[in-house]
Amino acid sequence: MEEIWVEKYRPIELSEIEGQDNITERLETFVEKKSLPHLLFAGPPGNGKTTAALCIARELFGENWQRNFLELNASDERGIDTIRTRVKDYARTRPIGDFPYKIIYLDESDALTSQAQHALRRTMEMYAETCRFILACNYSSKIIEPIQSRCAVFRFKRLADEDIEKVLETIAKSEDIKLTKGGIKAIIYVSRGDMRRAINVLQAASALGEKISKKVVYDVSAEASPDEVKDMVELALDGKFEDARDKLLDLLIDRGLAGDDILQQMHREAFNLDIPEPVKIKLVDRIGEFEFRLVQGANERIQLEAALAHVALIGNRLKS
Structure with missing residues (x-):
């Protein structure tokens, strides 16, 4: 033994x-x-x-x-x-x-x-x-x-996704943790190349005593899933500002996510949107401006709603 x-x-x-x-x-x-x-x-x-x-x-x-x-x-x-x-x-x-x-x-x-x-x-x-x-x-x-x-x-370079996946699978096997493929991808997404954070998220998720799925990972890491953020931005681009705002308030108030984290995820998901490249450039530029405002101490809710409003305006110009 x-x-x-x-x-x-x-x-x-x-x-x-x-x-x-x-x-x-x-x-x-x-x-x-x-x-x-x-x-x-x-x-x-x-x-x-x-x-x-x-x-x-x-x-x-x-x-x-x-x-x-x-x-x-x-x-x-x-x-x-x-x-x-x-x-x-x-x-x-x-x-x-x-x-x-x-x-x-x-x-x-x-x-x-x-x-x-x-x-x-x-x-x-x-x-x-x-x-x-x-x-x-x-x-x-x-x-x-x-x-x-x-x-x-x-x-030292940023760790590749496959390197993090290899370590997570080794730990899961050693500790007899049920880790799904969706859970691995979610941990890689929230860790952003940081092995320390990836292991901490895995440990926090395993403490729930359940199979570690994508939902469990996002719950313990206090981050929104990329699909949720992407849907919110797409709703604003489609002109459905009220629906996009409801999703934002759910993330910001009901689930208690930080405004800066939501903006960073909006920035990450902007590159995955099915829109022309010039529109992505405008979108990233506006997100950067609102991130600066938050750093300077502006109100999170007002600035994030204003960011969604600008996304909606960009979507209107895209349609016209």
Whole structure:
């Protein structure tokens, strides 16, 4: 029984990270040679950056990898004092055991202030003999050039739908979860390439103790199905503004969805409408304008109804 448990929940290896084969192959080469440069992981959330850093630490240091691995979330501790004290103090001490260096992993490092990044640059330079840094960020452009030039940069790509589907099916089989094809497609739709979110949605849906269908996924993820949003936009384009508004109020008030989320889904579904391309351009342009208004603090209900009104006007011009 113990062997089964260990195999089922064992830590994954670099080669098992889905959707990043080119990156993991290069990282495995560094690990095999035990010659690790400073690393910069950049890319959207939920695609394996933190997992890759943990895999490197485990494969380099073995079972007691935590003794030579420090993980900090730079969005919580992003000031210059953190770099000058905690990071510097850890970097200057020698590693525990027969290892050439320790690893400091700075997650969300693009949240570091400019002063903190300049202090970090000097720390990386001075203590490279005893410590290696792995920086993870969503936007590498927010990392100052001197730090980028000191790192080997790895750009993690957005996960493909088939990669997410493969992981979901593996988890469902392992945990004996009934997951339908419609449920898989719905999870892929709401996760938008984020594996972390896909797994969280799967877990939330499985807690209901039912077969995980498309409806269950949209209920637990607090998102409208693409069909509902598409129908709402098509009703407005057909001149049925009142019907489109009723669907909007159902999503916004009765089901409590956020106005910004509805607009983002309208943007996604605009490209799937059976309308000429110039009309799609106008539609996307108007959706972008209303999204900006919401960001500036405008009333959700009024702006979304106004967005539907503009969609209806575009539909009237399309007919004439």
